[in-house]
Amino acid sequence: xxxxxxxxxxxxxxxxxxxxxxxxxxxxxxxxxxxxxxxxxxxxxxxxxxxxxxxxxxxxxxxxxxxxxxxxxxxxxxxxxxxxxxxxxxxxxxxxxxxxxxxxxxxxxxxxxxxxxxxxxxxxxxxxxxxxxxxxxxxxxxxxxx
Amino acid sequence: xxxxxxxxxxxxxxxxxxxxxxxxxxxxxxxxxxxxxxxxxxxxxxxxxxxxxxxxxxxxxxxxxxxxxxxxxxxxxxxxxxxxxxxxxxxxxxxxxxxxxxxxxxxxxxxxxxxxxxxxxxxxxxxxxxxxxxxxxxxxxxxxxxxxxxxxxxxxxxxxxxxxxxxxxxxxxxxxxxxxxxxxxxxxxxxxxxxxxxxxxxxxxxxxxxxxxxxxxxxxxxxxxxxxxxxxxxxxxxxxxxxxxxxxxxxxxxxxxxxxxxxxxxxxxxxxxxxxxxxxxxxxxxxxxxxxxxxxxxxxxxxxxxxxxxxxxxxxxxxxxxxxxxxxxxxxxxxxxxxxxxxxxxxxxxxxxxxxxxxxxxxxxxxxxxxxxxxxxxxxxxxxxxxxxxxxxxxxxxxxxxxxxxxxxxxxxxxxxxxxxxxxxx
Numbered sequence: 264x265x266x267x268x269x270x271x272x273x274x275x276x277x278x279x280x281x282x283x284x285x286x287x288x289x290x291x292x293x294x295x296x297x298x299x300x301x302x303x304x305x306x307x308x309x310x311x312x313x314x315x316x317x318x319x320x321x322x323x324x325x326x327x328x329x330x331x332x333x334x335x336x337x338x339x340x341x342x343x344x345x346x347x348x349x350x351x352x353x354x355x356x357x358x359x360x361x362x363x364x365x366x367x368x369x370x371x372x373x374x375x376x377x378x379x380x381x382x383x384x385x386x387x388x389x390x391x392x393x394x395x396x397x398x399x400x401x402x403x404x405x406x407x408x409x
Numbered sequence: 410x411x412x413x414x415x416x417x418x419x420x421x422x423x424x425x426x427x428x429x430x431x432x433x434x435x436x437x438x439x440x441x442x443x444x445x446x447x448x449x450x451x452x453x454x455x456x457x458x459x460x461x462x463x464x465x466x467x468x469x470x471x472x473x474x475x476x477x478x479x480x481x482x483x484x485x486x487x488x489x490x491x492x493x494x495x496x497x498x499x500x501x502x503x504x505x506x507x508x509x510x511x512x513x514x515x516x517x518x519x520x521x522x523x524x525x526x527x528x529x530x531x532x533x534x535x536x537x538x539x540x541x542x543x544x545x546x547x548x549x550x551x552x553x554x555x556x557x558x559x560x561x562x563x564x565x566x567x568x569x570x571x572x573x574x575x576x577x578x579x580x581x582x583x584x585x586x587x588x589x590x591x592x593x594x595x596x597x598x599x600x601x602x603x604x605x606x607x608x609x610x611x612x613x614x615x616x617x618x619x620x621x622x623x624x625x626x627x628x629x630x631x632x633x634x635x636x637x638x639x640x641x642x643x644x645x646x647x648x649x650x651x652x653x654x655x656x657x658x659x660x661x662x663x664x665x666x667x668x669x670x671x672x673x674x675x676x677x678x679x680x681x682x683x684x685x686x687x688x689x690x691x692x693x694x695x696x697x698x699x700x701x702x703x704x705x706x707x708x709x710x711x712x713x714x715x716x717x718x719x720x721x722x723x724x725x726x727x728x729x730x731x732x733x734x735x736x737x738x739x740x741x742x743x744x745x746x747x748x749x750x751x752x753x754x755x756x757x758x759x760x761x762x763x764x765x766x767x768x769x770x771x772x773x774x775x776x777x778x779x780x781x782x783x784x785x786x787x788x789x790x791x792x793x794x795x796x797x798x799x800x801x802x803x804x805x806x807x808x809x810x811x812x813x814x815x816x817x818x819x820x821x822x823x824x825x826x827x828x829x830x831x832x833x834x835x
Contacts, residue, residue: 272441287628287665292813295794299465299512310708311663311812331628331665332812334458334556337576338469345468359441360629360665361593365576368437372430373472 340366427479439590554583624664
C-alpha cells in the first residue's frame with residue numbers, strides 16, 4: 264500500500280477500482296461513442312489508447328497523466344457527469360490541463376454529481392498504480408493505492 | 410484571484426444566480442491555474458466548438474436553456490464549428506435515418522439557442538472561422554474566449570492572438586462575461602517554448618504527420634520548430650498558412666498543443682527569435698524515419714481492414730480557397746493520367762460556406778463538379794460519429810479525422826492516387 268499527496272481540484276472522497284492510462288487521455292475519443300449510444304459501462308472508444316481501449320470507465324478511479332485532444336473535452340466530461348456516466352474520480356499525475364479542469368469544474372458547479380478530482384500526484388503515482396488496484400481518495404487530496 | 414468590484418458583485422449575485430454561477434465557473438477555472446486576475450476579452454468575435462444538437466447530449470442544451478433563462482447580459486457574438494448534416498454528402502437511407510431521427514434530433518433546438526446567444530449566422534458555422542472569407546480573424550495580441558483545438562492553435566501560433574485551450578461551454582461563458590482568467594497562453598511566460606524541435610527531413614514533411622509526431626511528443630507544451638524554412642519560406646503566404654492549419658490541427662488532436670512557434674515564420678518567432686525558448690528547454694529531432702514510424706503505428710479499425718474505400722473526406726479542418734483550387738488541379742491531372750472522367754471513390758471536400766461561395770464564383774467550381782467531387786460545409790467528424798461508419802471504409806488525409814473516427818489515414822499523394830483511380834493504389 265502506498266499513499267500519494269496531490270492537490271484537490273474538486274475535493275471529495277471515494278473508493279474505487281483503478282483504471283490506468285499511462286498516455287494522454289483523449290476525452291472526446293474515449294467517451295463519444297459510449298455517451299452517444301447509451302453504453303452504461305462507458306467503454307473507452309479511443310483506438311489510440313492501448314491501455315484503455317474497450318475497457319469500461321464508469322465508476323472507476325481514472326488515473327492518468329493529463330487529457331489531450333479536442334476542446335470538446337470539458338463539455339464531454341460535463342455531459343458524462345450530468346448523465347451519471349462519470350468516473351468515480353479523476354487522478355492526474357501532472358498538473359491538470361485546461362480541458363479536464365473545465366469538465367471537472369462544470370460538473371461541480373452545474374450538476375449535483377460529486378466527482379473528486381486530484382492533480383499533481385507525481386510521476387511515481389502513475390508508475391506505481393496498476394489497473395485493478397483499489398484507490399481511496401480523501402477530501403484533502405490524499406490518495407491511497409492498495 | 411483578485412477580482413474588480415464589478416466582477417465580485419457579479420460573483421455575489423448582483424445580476425442573478427445564473428450569472429453568479431458563470432463567474433464562479435470562470436473563477437474556479439482561473440484559480441486552478443494560479444490566475445491572479447481576469448482580463449477583458451478583446452477580440453470582436455468568440456468561437457464555440459459545440460455546433461451539434463446530439464440527442465444524447467441533452468444535458469448540454471438544458472444547461473444552455475438555463476443560461477438563456479438567466480437574464481444574462483448580451484455577450485460577445487461568435488462563430489461555431491461546422492454543422493453535422495448536409496444532404497449533399499453521400500449517405501445511405503439507414504444512415505440518414507440514424508442521423509436525423511436519432512443522433513442529431515436536438516439540432517434545431519440547439520441552433521435556436523445559438524442564435525439567441527449570438528452566433529453570427531450561417532457563414533459562421535466552420536472550424537476555420539479565421540479565414541478571410543468568414544471574417545472572424547483576430548488581430549495579434551487580442552485576447553480570445555475560443556474553443557476548437559485547431560482554431561485555438563492557429564489563432565495563437567499563426568495570428569499571434571492569445572487564447573487558452575478552453576473547453577466547450579467555458580468559451581461561451583467567457584464570451585458572456587466579457588472576461589477570462591489570465592493564465593497559460595495569455596501570459597508572456599506561458600508562450601515560451603519548452604521544446605526545440607529540429608526537423609531534418611529530406612523532403613517537405615506531410616503536415617498531418619509532422620503535427621501528429623510533435624503533438625504526441627510535447628503533449629501540451631509549446632514547441633519552437635526549426636528547419637522548416639526550406640519548405641515554408643519566411644512569409645506567411647496562403648500556402649504556408651494552409652500547411653500550418655493542417656499541421657496545427659494534428660498537434661492539437663494527437664497532443665494538446667495550443668501554441669507553436671516556427672522559426673523565421675510565425676509572428677512571435679520572427680520578432681523574438683530564440684529568446685522565445687525557455688531555459689532548460691528539451692530538444693528533439695524529427696526525421697523521415699520518425700514520421701514513417703508514426704504513420705505505421707496508426708491503428709486501422711475497419712471491420713475489414715482490406716476493404717476497398719467507399720468514401721473519402723478531405724478537409725478536417727475545413728479547406729481554404731487555395732486548397733480547393735489546388736486540389737481541383739490535382740484531381741483533374743490525376744484523372745487524366747489514369748484515363749478517367751470522374752473520381753473512383755465518392756469524395757467530399759469540406760470548406761466554410763463563405764469559402765464555398767467564393768469558390769463557386771471561380772471557374773474551378775465547375776471543373777471540380779465535373780470530376781464528381783462534392784463540396785460541402787459539413788463537419789466530417791460529426792458525420793462519422795455513428796457505429797454504421799465502422800463498417801464503412803472511409804479514407805482521409807486528415808489526421809484529426811483519423812484520430813476521432815474509424816477513417817483510415819493516407820498521405821495527400823496517396824489519397825489523390827486512390828480517388829483518381831491509379832492502378833494498384835489503395
